[in-house]
Amino acid sequence: MPQEIGESAPEPSHRGQPNDIYRILRDRICLLHYPPGYKLAESELAEEFSVSRTPIRQALQRLEYDGLTEIRNGVGTTVRQVDRAAFDDIFALRLRLSELIGEFPAYDEVPLALATVDGLLRPAKQAKADNNKADFWRLNHQLQEATSKLIANHALRDTHERYYLQACRIWYSVIDDLFEAQSSDFIVEVTDIGRALQHGDVRAVGYIQRNHISYGMRRIVELSKRHPAPT
Amino acid sequence: MPQEIGESAPEPSHRGQPNDIYRILRDRICLLHYPPGYKLAESELAEEFSVSRTPIRQALQRLEYDGLTEIRNGVGTTVRQVDRAAFDDIFALRLRLSELIGEFPAYDEVPLALATVDGLLRPAKQAKADNNKADFWRLNHQLQEATSKLIANHALRDTHERYYLQACRIWYSVIDDLFEAQSSDFIVEVTDIGRALQHGDVRAVGYIQRNHISYGMRRIVELSKRHPAPT
DNA sequence: AAAGTTTGTGCTGTGTACAGCTCTGGACAA
DNA sequence: TTGTCCAGAGCTGTACACAGCACAAACTTT
Numbered sequence: 001m002p003q004e005i006g007e008s009a010p011e012p013s014h015r016g017q018p019n020d021i022y023r024i025l026r027d028r029i030c031l032l033h034y035p036p037g038y039k040l041a042e043s044e045l046a047e048e049f050s051v052s053r054t055p056i057r058q059a060l061q062r063l064e065y066d067g068l069t070e071i072r073n074g075v076g077t078t079v080r081q082v083d084r085a086a087f088d089d090i091f092a093l094r095l096r097l098s099e100l101i102g103e104f105p106a107y108d109e110v111p112l113a114l115a116t117v118d119g120l121l122r123p124a125k126q127a128k129a130d131n132n133k134a135d136f137w138r139l140n141h142q143l144q145e146a147t148s149k150l151i152a153n154h155a156l157r158d159t160h161e162r163y164y165l166q167a168c169r170i171w172y173s174v175i176d177d178l179f180e181a182q183s184s185d186f187i188v189e190v191t192d193i194g195r196a197l198q199h200g201d202v203r204a205v206g207y208i209q210r211n212h213i214s215y216g217m218r219r220i221v222e223l224s225k226r227h228p229a230p231t
Numbered sequence: 232m233p234q235e236i237g238e239s240a241p242e243p244s245h246r247g248q249p250n251d252i253y254r255i256l257r258d259r260i261c262l263l264h265y266p267p268g269y270k271l272a273e274s275e276l277a278e279e280f281s282v283s284r285t286p287i288r289q290a291l292q293r294l295e296y297d298g299l300t301e302i303r304n305g306v307g308t309t310v311r312q313v314d315r316a317a318f319d320d321i322f323a324l325r326l327r328l329s330e331l332i333g334e335f336p337a338y339d340e341v342p343l344a345l346a347t348v349d350g351l352l353r354p355a356k357q358a359k360a361d362n363n364k365a366d367f368w369r370l371n372h373q374l375q376e377a378t379s380k381l382i383a384n385h386a387l388r389d390t391h392e393r394y395y396l397q398a399c400r401i402w403y404s405v406i407d408d409l410f411e412a413q414s415s416d417f418i419v420e421v422t423d424i425g426r427a428l429q430h431g432d433v434r435a436v437g438y439i440q441r442n443h444i445s446y447g448m449r450r451i452v453e454l455s456k457r458h459p460a461p462t
Numbered sequence: 463a464a465a466g467t468t469t470g471t472g473c474t475g476t477g478t479a480c481a482g483c484t485c486t487g488g489a490c491a492a
Numbered sequence: 493t494t495g496t497c498c499a500g501a502g503c504t505g506t507a508c509a510c511a512g513c514a515c516a517a518a519c520t521t522t
Contacts, residue, residue: 018475042504052477057504061289062296073504074483086385093386096334100327154317155324155397159390166386249505273474283507288474304474305513 021049022059029068029079030165031137032172040069040077067166082170084224090167091217097160098210102203104153114197116146120190128183133175136183140168143190147209150202170220178219185215252280253290260299260310261396262368263403271300271308298397313401315455321398322448328391329441333434335384345428347377351421359414364406367414371399374421378440381433401451409450416446 025045028034045056060077063069071077082090120139127135144164151157175182189212196204256276259265276287291308294300302308313321351370358366375395382388406413420443427435 041502043502053504054476054478058292061292065293065296071504072484074502075485076503089384089386092335092384093331093390096331096387100324103327104323153320153323155320155394156327159324163386272472274472284474285506285508302474303514305472306515307473 017049017051018055018058021045021051021055022062025059025063026066026068026165027141029063030168031134031141032169032175033134034079035172036079036081036169038079040079042077066162068169079169082166087167087170087220090163091213094160094163094167094213095210095217097156097163098206098213100156101147101151101160101206101209104151104156105202106150106152107200107202109149110197110200110202113146113150114194116142117190117194117197121187121194124183124187124190128187131179133179136179136186137168140186143186143193147193147205150205174220174223177223181219182216185212188212248280248282249286249289252276252282252286253293256290256294257297257299257396258372260294261399262365262372263400263406264365265310266403267310267312267400269310271310273308297393299400310400313397318398318401318451321394322444325391325394325398325444326441326448328387328394329437329444331387332378332382332391332437332440335382335387336433337381337383338431338433340380341428341431341433344377344381345425347373348421348425348428352418352425355414355418355421359418362410364410367410367417368399371417374417374424378424378436381436405451405454408454412450413447416443419443 025034025040034040040060042053042056042060045060046053049056060069060071064071064077068080069077070080120143123135124139126132127139144161148157148161148164151160171178171182189208192208193205196202196208256265256271265271271291273284273287273291276291277284280287291300291302295302295308299311300308301311351374354366355370357363358370375392379388379392379395382391402409402413420439423439424436427433427439
C-alpha cells in the first residue's frame, strides 16, 4: 500500500487535476513505490484523490502511452514489466542521447544545476550508509532533473526524460544485489558532474552520465549472466 | 472540410476505436489535411465516427501529448502552430537521430523497404509533375514508414517517428514556395535510398536521410530570411 | 459616441450509469 | 480424482448529463 513519498498532497480543490495525478502516479512507478506488476485500480485511485474515475483514466492512459503501464480490458491497469529486449534498446539509446547533451548546452542553467548537484552529495552518502533505497531513488531523480535542464534542445530534453523514466523501473528486480555498487557509483557520478559543472563543461556532464549509464547496464548484464533464469 | 485520404473507413463496429481514431486524426494533421490552427470539435468528430465524445477525447488528449494539438478549457482543441524555436530543436534532433540509424540496422527489413522505396519513384515523379501536394505528403509518409522499419532499436524507432510527425507540420506554411525544390529533392532521396538498400547499407540510408532533412531545414531558413515577417 | 458591463452561446471538464470483457471458483460429469 | 463448463464478480470501455469556463455580442451607462 503506497504511502506519502514527498509528493504534494492530493488536494481535491486543485485545478490541473489529471496532470497532477499523472505526475504523482508516474513518480510512484519510477520510484518503484508501485513495483512492476502492481495493479492500479481506477476506483481505488478515484477514492484516494477524491475525484471520479474520469480524471484517473486520463492519467492512466497517459502512463500507458509512456510505456509505463499496460491497460487490458476487463482486467485492469498494471505496471509493466520491462522485458530485456526493450531494456537493452532503451539503454542503448540513452547512451547516445547522453552523448548528444554536449551538442545543445544550456549554459544559463549551469549555476542552478551546480547548486543542486552539490546539495546531493551529502544525502547520497547518507542514503548509501543507511541502505535507504527510497531516498536513493529520489536522489537519482533529482540528479536526472538537474541534468535535464542543462539540455537547451527541448526535443532532446523531452526524449531524455522519457527514457529515463522508462529505464529506471528495471532496477526494481536487481537493486537488492546491486545497491552497494550503484550507490557508490552514484556518489562518483555526482562528484564528477559537480566538477564538470564547476568548469562549465556541459558536454562533460553528458559524457559522465553516458559512462555511468553504461556501467549500470553492464552490471545488470553481469548479474543476469550469473542468474540466468530471472523470475 | 476533410475528405477521405486513403484512411480506413470509420467503421463503427471496430474494436480498438480510440486508437484508430487517434491514428486517423494524426494522419490528417500530418498530411496537413487539418492545417495549423484548425479547430477539432469533439462533437463534430463524435458524429463523424459515430461514437460518443469519450473515445474522441481520448484520441485528442493523446494528440495533445504528442504535441500536435492544444486543448484549452472552454475553447476547444486546435492544431498547434509550430513556432520556429521548437521547429529548430526538432530538426536538429532529427539530424542526430538519423545519424544513429546505422548503429541499429534491421537487415531483415531491407528487402521489404527496398520494394517499397522502388515503388515510390514513379508516383513521386507523377506527383511532382501534377503539382499534387496531397500525394506528395502521402509518399513522404510512406518513405518515412519504410525507413523507420529499418531501425532495429525500438526506442529509437518510436522517437524517430514521433519527431517526424511533429516536424512535417512545418511544411504547411512554406510548401507553396518550396514544393518544386522539395519534390525534386524527394526524388533524389528515394533514388539514393534505393541504391543504398540495394547494397544493404542501412547506415547509408540514415546518412542520406540526415542530409535531406538538412537540405529541407536550410531551405526553410533561407525562405524565412527572404520573408522576415512570417504571418 | 465610446467605454464598461452583462448576458448568451458553445466549448471542454467532470461525474455517473450501464454495457462488454476477463478471470475465477464451484458444480458436475467422466 | 480430474477435466470441463458455467455463472458470477470485478474490471475497464462507452455513452450521456451536467457543471465550469471563455469568448463575443449586445446592452447599458456615461
